[in-house]
Amino acid sequence: MRWDGWGDPAKATGKLPGGVKLLLTAVLGHRPRRAEQIALADVELTTPPLDAADVRALAAAVGAEHVRTDHEARVLHAGGKSTPDLARRRARTQAAPGAVVLPGSEAGVATVLRVAAERGLAVVPFGGGTAVTGGLAPDAGEHRAAISLDLRRLAGLERLDDVSGEATFWAGTRAPAAEAALAEHGFELGHFPQSFEFASLGGFAAMRSSGQNSAGYGRFDAMVTGLRVVTPTGTLDLGRAPGSAAGPDLLRLFLGSEGAFGVITQVRLRVHELPAERFLDAFTFPDFRSGADALRHVVQAGTGPTVIRLSDEAETAVSLAQVGSIGKALAKGCTAVVLHEGPAELARARRAATTAVLTAAGGRPASRALAESWEHGRFDGPYLRDTLLEHGVFAETLETATTWSNLHVLRTAVTEALASGLGAAGAKHRVLCHVSHVYPTGASLYFTVVAGLTGDLAAAWEPVKARVNDAIMTAGGTISHHHGVGTDHAPWLRHELGEHGARLLRAMKNELDPAGIMNPGTLLTRT
Amino acid sequence: MRWDGWGDPAKATGKLPGGVKLLLTAVLGHRPRRAEQIALADVELTTPPLDAADVRALAAAVGAEHVRTDHEARVLHAGGKSTPDLARRRARTQAAPGAVVLPGSEAGVATVLRVAAERGLAVVPFGGGTAVTGGLAPDAGEHRAAISLDLRRLAGLERLDDVSGEATFWAGTRAPAAEAALAEHGFELGHFPQSFEFASLGGFAAMRSSGQNSAGYGRFDAMVTGLRVVTPTGTLDLGRAPGSAAGPDLLRLFLGSEGAFGVITQVRLRVHELPAERFLDAFTFPDFRSGADALRHVVQAGTGPTVIRLSDEAETAVSLAQVGSIGKALAKGCTAVVLHEGPAELARARRAATTAVLTAAGGRPASRALAESWEHGRFDGPYLRDTLLEHGVFAETLETATTWSNLHVLRTAVTEALASGLGAAGAKHRVLCHVSHVYPTGASLYFTVVAGLTGDLAAAWEPVKARVNDAIMTAGGTISHHHGVGTDHAPWLRHELGEHGARLLRAMKNELDPAGIMNPGTLLTRT
Incomplete structure (x- = not known):
C-alpha cells in the first residue's frame, strides 16, 4: 500500500479523467494543477522509535525480525487513509508508532499485550490499515509510547464447515485472500466495501463494516457467527449457536470495539455458495x-x-x-x-x-452501461480521491443513517452544514450523495464532498466536519453508518449513546483493559 | 391467567383427548387419572408480605391502590409457568414476593427502583408472567425482601411511523393487544411464540424470544430497533439508526438482560404490512x-x-x-x-x-390437514401440559440450538441424557423433538418430554434437567435457544460464556445496578 495514498501504486495514475477535470473546473472555478509531492524518506517523525529495552522485551515475545522500528514501517503504520490523514502525512511531519510488532500466533498477541501492560505501552491494533476515522492514530494516551500491532501474520482460513456454511479465519486475513480461499470450495463471503482490496476480516468486525452487497448478505455484523478476542485480562471465545437466548449476546460488544477492548484474533463467518x-x-x-x-x-x-x-x-x-x-x-x-x-x-x-x-x-429501466460502470469502478473511488489531492483538490466522504421517514430531513441537514461550513471557509464545493445500504426501517446516506479548501487541508476541514457531526446529531442520524468512530467521532459518540451508555462502555473497557493500553482515544474520549 | 396453570381458565378443560390418553397408556404403562387439586386460598406462602413502612414508601411512588399485598396478587406473581413452577405451586407451600407494585409511568418505574435501592428491596420485573426458566422466582438475594414489578399499566402503542415501519410500544403491552393495535393501521409484528396469548413485548425483549414465524420475520432480537431501559443508576435510550457503526451496539446488551440490569419500559419494533x-x-x-x-x-x-x-x-x-x-x-x-x-x-x-x-x-407433499392442525393448536401445548399435570403426568419442554453439522450429535446427546436421567429415576418416558427455528448456519431443537415421574415432580425433574444441561454444554449446544436463562440455567450460562464472558456480564451489572437489587439470581449465579 502507498504511504501517502490509497492502495496499489500501479493503479494510482495521477491522471484526472477528462470529464472530471471539466466538472472540477466548473465547480471550483479554476483548473486543478498537480501539487508538489514529497518522498517517504522526507517525512519527519515527531515521535521517537521505541527504546532498546522495550524492543528487546517485544522481540522476546514475537521474534526480533517481527519488531520493526525502521522509518518505512513506522510511516506506513502512522495512521489510516482518510483525506485529513493523507494531507497530514504529505505535510512532511507526522507522529508514528514507536515500533511495529507482528505476532504470528494468538499466544503471541496475548504476550505482546502482557508486555505492553507491564512496560506502559499503548497498543494500536492494525489490520489492513484502511481506517478513515482516526482509529489508527498512534496515540499513546497516558503511556510512554504507542506500538502498532500488525496482524498480517495471523492470516488464513483455519476451518470451513461446508454443511453449516461457516468459515473460520484468522483476523489478519485480507478480504481478497478470504474470497479466494472460499472460492476454491465453491463458497463466497460476499462482503465488498470500498476498502475490499486491502482491508482485513478482523478490521471489518472491529469497525462494524458494511459492504456494497449488504442488501443481500447483510452488514458484516450479520455475517459474524463467532469471535475470539484477546484482551489484556483474558481471551474470550464468543458465538456458540446460530440463535440463542443465553443472556445478552456478548459477541455484539466486540463488533464495533475498534481495538479499544482487545484484539480480535479469529472471526467465524457465515458464507454462502457462489451464486450461479x-x-x-x-x-x-x-x-x-x-x-x-x-x-x-x-x-x-x-x-x-x-x-x-x-x-x-x-x-x-x-x-x-x-x-x-x-x-x-x-x-x-x-x-x-x-x-x-x-x-x-x-x-x-x-x-x-x-x-x-x-x-x-x-422507475424506468436505464442503460446497463451505468450499472456496469458502477460495478467496474466500485473500488476506485479512493484512487480518484488521491489524484484530486495530488492536484490540490480536497475530496472526502462521510456517511450516516436514519429511518426512512427522517431520511430527507437528515440529508438536508448534512448538505446545509457542509454548505455553511465550507462557505465560512470561503471554499466552493460540490456535494454528491447516495443511498447504498437499505434496511426495512431506514437507510444510509453517503456523501462525497469536493471542495476548494486551501492551505492546511486537515485543519481547514476539521471545523466543517464538526459542523456536519453536530448537524447529524441534531437531525437524529447516527455518527457513522460504517466508517466507525475512531478518534475523529469519539466526542459525538458520547452524545449518541447518552451519559449512561457512555458510562457502560467505559465500564466494559475498564473491566477488560484496566490499564487502558488498548487504542487510547478511540471510541471513548478521555475524561 | 390461572394461578396454577397456563393461561385462560376457559380453555383449560381438564380433559385429555382420546388419542393422547391411548398413547400415554402405551408409553407409561398405566391409564392416567385425575389428581387431587388445591384452591388458591389453600396455598401457604413461606415469605411474609412487605412491612407497612415499605408499603407506604412504594405507595408514595405509584399510588396506594397500585401496591398489592393481598394473597391472590402475591400467589399470581410467585413465579413463572414451567412445569416445576406449577408443580411447586400445586404443592401448597410457595415463596412469593412481599408485594406487587404496578407503576403507571416510566418515571414511576424509576422511583420504585430508587425506593427499592434505598430500602434494600430486590425487584423482580414481571411482564406477562409466562417465563419458564425461573426468572420470576421471588428471590430477595441479600436483600430484606423481593417485590414484583408488574408492568401491565405501562402498556399501549405510543407511536407508529408507517413510512419507516416502526412502532413504539410501552413494554407491558401484551402481544395480542399489540397485534390488534397494529392491525388497525394495516401492520403486523408477526411474533408468535407459544406464549403469544399472554406474554408482553418487554418480556420478549428481556428474554430474547423467538416466535414461530422466525424464518420469515426473524427472532424478536431482529425486530427490536430501539429500547428504553430504566436502571437503578439511570435511564438509557438506545437504538438510534437502522444500521450503524457507532461503536458496539449497546441495545443488544439489554436483549436477554432478563431484568438483571434494569427494567425495559419501551420497545421500538420493526413492523410490516399485513400479508396479502x-x-x-x-x-x-x-x-x-x-x-x-x-x-x-x-x-x-x-x-x-x-x-x-x-x-x-x-x-x-x-x-x-x-x-x-x-x-x-x-x-x-x-x-x-x-x-x-x-x-x-x-x-x-x-x-x-x-x-x-x-x-x-x-420431501413429498402431505395432507394440508396436518399443517392446519398445527396452526390451529399452536398456542395450546401448555393447556395440554396442565391437563397432563392434573392427571399426575409430568410433561415439560426444553430447547437448544447448534450448527447444522452438529445438529444430530446434539439431538442424540440430549435424547440420551433424558433417557439415562429418567431411567435413573425409574420413569418410563417419551421424547418428541422438532426443529422450529432455522438459520443459514444452524437450527434449534425443541424437545417435549412426557415422563412417568412420581412424588415431588419438581425435585424429581431437577437432576434429569441438570444432566441434559451438562450434555448440551458437552455437545456444543446453547443452554437456551429462546426460553432464556433465568435462575434455572444460570449455572450453565457461566460455562457457555466462559470465565471472562461471565466476568464482563458481572461488570455490566455492577455498573448499572451496584446495589444488586435487580432480579437476584437471574443470569448470574451468586459468587
Whole structure:
C-alpha cells in the first residue's frame, strides 16, 4: 500500500479523467494543477522509535525480525487513509508508532499485550490499515509510547464447515485472500466495501463494516457467527449457536470495539455458495425522493436484491461524466443500480419482483452501461480521491443513517452544514450523495464532498466536519453508518449513546483493559 | 391467567383427548387419572408480605391502590409457568414476593427502583408472567425482601411511523393487544411464540424470544430497533439508526438482560404490512435427517418461508394421534409444516422456490390437514401440559440450538441424557423433538418430554434437567435457544460464556445496578 495514498501504486495514475477535470473546473472555478509531492524518506517523525529495552522485551515475545522500528514501517503504520490523514502525512511531519510488532500466533498477541501492560505501552491494533476515522492514530494516551500491532501474520482460513456454511479465519486475513480461499470450495463471503482490496476480516468486525452487497448478505455484523478476542485480562471465545437466548449476546460488544477492548484474533463467518446467476440492472427516477421511496418499497417488500443503491442528481451527473456522457450529465434525474444473484430461478424471480416494485414506484429501466460502470469502478473511488489531492483538490466522504421517514430531513441537514461550513471557509464545493445500504426501517446516506479548501487541508476541514457531526446529531442520524468512530467521532459518540451508555462502555473497557493500553482515544474520549 | 396453570381458565378443560390418553397408556404403562387439586386460598406462602413502612414508601411512588399485598396478587406473581413452577405451586407451600407494585409511568418505574435501592428491596420485573426458566422466582438475594414489578399499566402503542415501519410500544403491552393495535393501521409484528396469548413485548425483549414465524420475520432480537431501559443508576435510550457503526451496539446488551440490569419500559419494533396472501403446506420426509437436510437447503438458498418446521417421527405420530389418525401415527416418517406469506405474487414465487428445494431433497407433499392442525393448536401445548399435570403426568419442554453439522450429535446427546436421567429415576418416558427455528448456519431443537415421574415432580425433574444441561454444554449446544436463562440455567450460562464472558456480564451489572437489587439470581449465579 502507498504511504501517502490509497492502495496499489500501479493503479494510482495521477491522471484526472477528462470529464472530471471539466466538472472540477466548473465547480471550483479554476483548473486543478498537480501539487508538489514529497518522498517517504522526507517525512519527519515527531515521535521517537521505541527504546532498546522495550524492543528487546517485544522481540522476546514475537521474534526480533517481527519488531520493526525502521522509518518505512513506522510511516506506513502512522495512521489510516482518510483525506485529513493523507494531507497530514504529505505535510512532511507526522507522529508514528514507536515500533511495529507482528505476532504470528494468538499466544503471541496475548504476550505482546502482557508486555505492553507491564512496560506502559499503548497498543494500536492494525489490520489492513484502511481506517478513515482516526482509529489508527498512534496515540499513546497516558503511556510512554504507542506500538502498532500488525496482524498480517495471523492470516488464513483455519476451518470451513461446508454443511453449516461457516468459515473460520484468522483476523489478519485480507478480504481478497478470504474470497479466494472460499472460492476454491465453491463458497463466497460476499462482503465488498470500498476498502475490499486491502482491508482485513478482523478490521471489518472491529469497525462494524458494511459492504456494497449488504442488501443481500447483510452488514458484516450479520455475517459474524463467532469471535475470539484477546484482551489484556483474558481471551474470550464468543458465538456458540446460530440463535440463542443465553443472556445478552456478548459477541455484539466486540463488533464495533475498534481495538479499544482487545484484539480480535479469529472471526467465524457465515458464507454462502457462489451464486450461479447474476443480473445487473439500472433504473432512473425523476428525483431523489421518488427513488428513495422506490428503494424503501423494495426492502420493505423483501424482494431480495443483493445490491440496491441510488445516486442523487449530482452524483448521477458525475457518474455520467466519468463514462463520457457529458450531455446526459446535464439532464436531471437519479440513477439506481440493482444486482440480483442466487440460484438461477430464484435470482430471476427476485429480479422480476424488484423490477415490478421499482417500476410501480416510477422507475424506468436505464442503460446497463451505468450499472456496469458502477460495478467496474466500485473500488476506485479512493484512487480518484488521491489524484484530486495530488492536484490540490480536497475530496472526502462521510456517511450516516436514519429511518426512512427522517431520511430527507437528515440529508438536508448534512448538505446545509457542509454548505455553511465550507462557505465560512470561503471554499466552493460540490456535494454528491447516495443511498447504498437499505434496511426495512431506514437507510444510509453517503456523501462525497469536493471542495476548494486551501492551505492546511486537515485543519481547514476539521471545523466543517464538526459542523456536519453536530448537524447529524441534531437531525437524529447516527455518527457513522460504517466508517466507525475512531478518534475523529469519539466526542459525538458520547452524545449518541447518552451519559449512561457512555458510562457502560467505559465500564466494559475498564473491566477488560484496566490499564487502558488498548487504542487510547478511540471510541471513548478521555475524561 | 390461572394461578396454577397456563393461561385462560376457559380453555383449560381438564380433559385429555382420546388419542393422547391411548398413547400415554402405551408409553407409561398405566391409564392416567385425575389428581387431587388445591384452591388458591389453600396455598401457604413461606415469605411474609412487605412491612407497612415499605408499603407506604412504594405507595408514595405509584399510588396506594397500585401496591398489592393481598394473597391472590402475591400467589399470581410467585413465579413463572414451567412445569416445576406449577408443580411447586400445586404443592401448597410457595415463596412469593412481599408485594406487587404496578407503576403507571416510566418515571414511576424509576422511583420504585430508587425506593427499592434505598430500602434494600430486590425487584423482580414481571411482564406477562409466562417465563419458564425461573426468572420470576421471588428471590430477595441479600436483600430484606423481593417485590414484583408488574408492568401491565405501562402498556399501549405510543407511536407508529408507517413510512419507516416502526412502532413504539410501552413494554407491558401484551402481544395480542399489540397485534390488534397494529392491525388497525394495516401492520403486523408477526411474533408468535407459544406464549403469544399472554406474554408482553418487554418480556420478549428481556428474554430474547423467538416466535414461530422466525424464518420469515426473524427472532424478536431482529425486530427490536430501539429500547428504553430504566436502571437503578439511570435511564438509557438506545437504538438510534437502522444500521450503524457507532461503536458496539449497546441495545443488544439489554436483549436477554432478563431484568438483571434494569427494567425495559419501551420497545421500538420493526413492523410490516399485513400479508396479502398466505399458503400453508405440509410435506413428509422418510426420516428426521433427510427432513433436516431439506430445511437446511431452504434456509441456505433463502427462498423465504415465513414458517418452516420439522417434527421427528415421535412428534409426528402424536400430531397424527391428536387429529385422530391413529393408523397413520404408527407409520414411520416426519412431517414438515411450511407457511409462505407476502404480497400475492411474491408469496407464490417464494412457495414455488421452497417447494422445489424440499422436493429435490426428498420431501413429498402431505395432507394440508396436518399443517392446519398445527396452526390451529399452536398456542395450546401448555393447556395440554396442565391437563397432563392434573392427571399426575409430568410433561415439560426444553430447547437448544447448534450448527447444522452438529445438529444430530446434539439431538442424540440430549435424547440420551433424558433417557439415562429418567431411567435413573425409574420413569418410563417419551421424547418428541422438532426443529422450529432455522438459520443459514444452524437450527434449534425443541424437545417435549412426557415422563412417568412420581412424588415431588419438581425435585424429581431437577437432576434429569441438570444432566441434559451438562450434555448440551458437552455437545456444543446453547443452554437456551429462546426460553432464556433465568435462575434455572444460570449455572450453565457461566460455562457457555466462559470465565471472562461471565466476568464482563458481572461488570455490566455492577455498573448499572451496584446495589444488586435487580432480579437476584437471574443470569448470574451468586459468587
